[in-house]
Amino acid sequence: MHDLKYLAAYSIPAAAILGLYLKGNWVFFTPVFAFVMIPIFELLLPVKTENLSAKEVSIKLKNPLFDVLLYINLPLVFGIVGWFLWSLTWFEYSAAELFGLTISVGIAVGGNGINVAHELGHRKTRFEKTLAKILLIPALYMHFYVEHNYGHHLNAATAEDPASAQYNQTVYSFWFTSMFRQYRSAWKIQLDLLKRAKRSFFSIQNDMLYYTLIQLLYLGIIAYFFGLFAVTIAIGIGVTSAILLETINYIEHYGLSRNKTKSGRYERVSEVHSWNSNHLMGRIILYELTRHSDHHFKSTKKYQTLDYHDVSPQMPFGYPTSMLISLIPPLWFSIMNKRIPVEMKPIS
Numbered sequence: 001m002h003d004l005k006y007l008a009a010y011s012i013p014a015a016a017i018l019g020l021y022l023k024g025n026w027v028f029f030t031p032v033f034a035f036v037m038i039p040i041f042e043l044l045l046p047v048k049t050e051n052l053s054a055k056e057v058s059i060k061l062k063n064p065l066f067d068v069l070l071y072i073n074l075p076l077v078f079g080i081v082g083w084f085l086w087s088l089t090w091f092e093y094s095a096a097e098l099f100g101l102t103i104s105v106g107i108a109v110g111g112n113g114i115n116v117a118h119e120l121g122h123r124k125t126r127f128e129k130t131l132a133k134i135l136l137i138p139a140l141y142m143h144f145y146v147e148h149n150y151g152h153h154l155n156a157a158t159a160e161d162p163a164s165a166q167y168n169q170t171v172y173s174f175w176f177t178s179m180f181r182q183y184r185s186a187w188k189i190q191l192d193l194l195k196r197a198k199r200s201f202f203s204i205q206n207d208m209l210y211y212t213l214i215q216l217l218y219l220g221i222i223a224y225f226f227g228l229f230a231v232t233i234a235i236g237i238g239v240t241s242a243i244l245l246e247t248i249n250y251i252e253h254y255g256l257s258r259n260k261t262k263s264g265r266y267e268r269v270s271e272v273h274s275w276n277s278n279h280l281m282g283r284i285i286l287y288e289l290t291r292h293s294d295h296h297f298k299s300t301k302k303y304q305t306l307d308y309h310d311v312s313p314q315m316p317f318g319y320p321t322s323m324l325i326s327l328i329p330p331l332w333f334s335i336m337n338k339r340i341p342v343e344m345k346p347i348s
Contacts (some may be wrong), residue, residue, distance in 0.1 A: 106240020
């Protein structure tokens with residue numbers, strides 16, 4: 001029964017479904033739940049630092065429940081997006097309802113689409129990697145698969161990494177720099193891979209090319225069945241989910257940096273180059289993403305087996321609460337700057 005705690009990760013899509021069904025003021029329930037109620041739960045619930053024993057890890061790795069819980073998110077996410085876009089053809093929403101539902105569905109796509117795609121994208125099977133790519137479609141963020149796996153995990157906590165926020169950089173600045181630099185980086189990585197394999201730009205191995213075509217096809221299907229207005233809503237959903245992702249990226253590595261060795265290369269990524277949070281609610285809702293230090297230390301580990309490391313820099317709050325605080329830069333800097341290891345701070 002203890003393993004069923006991860007069912008709580010479905011609470012955000014459930015909140016979005018509630019808004020779609022009840023409409024009216026309920027369309028704003030998802031952001032209220034995600035960024036008001038969950039932070040309150042995080043403050044009330046205990047911080048869990050315990051790690052699993054070797055025997056427990058073995059048992060959990062053999063239990064298919066943890067994988068099935070991830071797979072269910074694919075029909076769930078597409079069902080919510082499809083329901084909303086379909087409803088545009090027969091229900092007359094107010095401007096406030098359209099805004100609220102676009103934000104709500106975008107949060108569901110970010111939390112249960114991109115986040116789950118991130119987990120599955122690190123798996124070894126083609127089936128799970130394919131699920132990861134499909135889950136990125138409604139976010140219009142398929143390039144994330146290339147940049148994250150071949151760029152971010154190599155360059156994390158360095159100036160070369162678009163997804164690592166620099167010391168005293170605001171989250172608003174980061175949204176723009178990370179989004180544009182990650183997309184450019186994904187293309188650079190892809191072209192380098194093609195060059196090494198001696199393949200042409202139009203090769204079937206050009207993932208970035210067919211990601212672009214798939215996303216255009218996705219928008220084309222929406223236009224055909226639901227109209228052009230639905231396309232603008234779909235783009236709004238994608239932008240919302242992307243902002244959610246980039247806000248998470250912002251807090252995951254803010255201000256942390258890797259030193260260069262005598263050879264001129266960066267030191268190896270370790271447990272000290274990502275912010276960790278053991279706040280229980282955030283851990284469950286985000287499938288243990290908040291144990292990000294261990295994820296970067298061993299990126300192939302499944303979410304249910306991630307560990308806490310004493311040496312990892314600790315966030316004073318859970319990820320949802322920290323995301324909210326990051327929107328107020330002076331408050332964020334006053335809380336987080338003093339927690340950054342001295343040796344990682346830029347020389348003033």
